[in-house]
Amino acid sequence: EPEVTQTPSHQVTQMGQEVILRCVPISNHLYFYWYRQILGQKVEFLVSFYNNEISEKSEIFDDQFSVERPDGSNFTLKIRSTKLEDSAMYFCASRDGFNYGYTFGSGTRLTVV
Amino acid sequence: KNEVEQSPQNLTAQEGEFITINCSYSVGISALHWLQQHPGGGIVSLFMLSSGKKKHGRLIATINIQEKHSSLHITASHPRDSAVYICAVSLIQGAQKLVFGQGTRLTINP
Numbered sequence: 001e002p003e004v005t006q007t008p009s010h011q012v013t014q015m016g017q018e019v020i021l022r023c024v025p026i027s028n029h030l031y032f033y034w035y036r037q038i039l040g041q042k043v044e045f046l047v048s049f050y051n052n053e054i055s056e057k058s059e060i061f062d063d064q065f066s067v068e069r070p071d072g073s074n075f076t077l078k079i080r081s082t083k084l085e086d087s088a089m090y091f092c093a094s095r096d097g098f099n100y101g102y103t104f105g106s107g108t109r110l111t112v113v
Numbered sequence: 114k115n116e117v118e119q120s121p122q123n124l125t126a127q128e129g130e131f132i133t134i135n136c137s138y139s140v141g142i143s144a145l146h147w148l149q150q151h152p153g154g155g156i157v158s159l160f161m162l163s164s165g166k167k168k169h170g171r172l173i174a175t176i177n178i179q180e181k182h183s184s185l186h187i188t189a190s191h192p193r194d195s196a197v198y199i200c201a202v203s204l205i206q207g208a209q210k211l212v213f214g215q216g217t218r219l220t221i222n223p
Contacts, residue, residue, distance in 0.1 A: 033210065042215045043156075043199065048208035056208040089154050093211075099161070100144035100203045102211065106155040 002026040006092050006105035013112055016081050021108045023075040023092030030097040032075045034067065036060070036088040037107075043091065049075065082112045116140045119200050119214035127222055132187040134217045136200030139181065143203045146211065147174050147185045150197040159185075159198075190221045 005024040034046040047057045092105040147159040160174040176183040200214040
């Protein structure tokens with residue numbers, strides 16, 4: 001069964017450093033998403049991406065965040081200058097254009113120290 | 114007020130018991146999703162519903178659109194069913210983003 005692949009599974013970074021979280025969505029999917037889950041809290045929407053541009057973003061997704069689909073397969077989330085409160089599990093997800101079913105990646109646990 | 118509310122937040126049961134987890138929502142949706150999250154953190158999609166009822170093995174999901182309510186049932190529960198079960202809804206408008214409930218932590222004791 002097709003999978004959404006996320007790398008790395010765990011990343012530790014120092015406050016103020018840039019991080020790039022990588023995702024390979026399912027190849028024929030059209031809609032791509034990033035969500036995050038702070039430890040002990042519910043999953044929150046960050047951003048959606050369709051047709052090579054951001055289609056919606058949340059209040060969390062400020063100027064420190066950016067997304068790219070540089071080569072038609074990878075989908076990346078960049079945090080320019082990490083803060084302690086960016087520590088969370090980040091999930092990539094994708095879906096095709098024909099139904100509302102989602103496929104999630106296994107997540108990247110980001111720890112900012 | 115949360116757009117998606119689940120109950121209970123925590124549920125402990127004995128192996129073999131019938132389990133019900135409830136989800137209520139207050140927004141217009143295109144679909145409702147039941148997801149499973151294991152201790153490692155990964156999320157697996159169990160069901161996507163826009164009406165009626167779906168069954169997969171020992172899991173059954175129902176939705177009542179008029180009452181804005183869904184239930185997830187597990188029959189003959191087993192310790193391997195222990196996980197966090199999350200209800201999420203796809204909003205009608207915009208990019209069909211998911212809005213998540215807070216999850217129900219289920220523990221099944223042998």
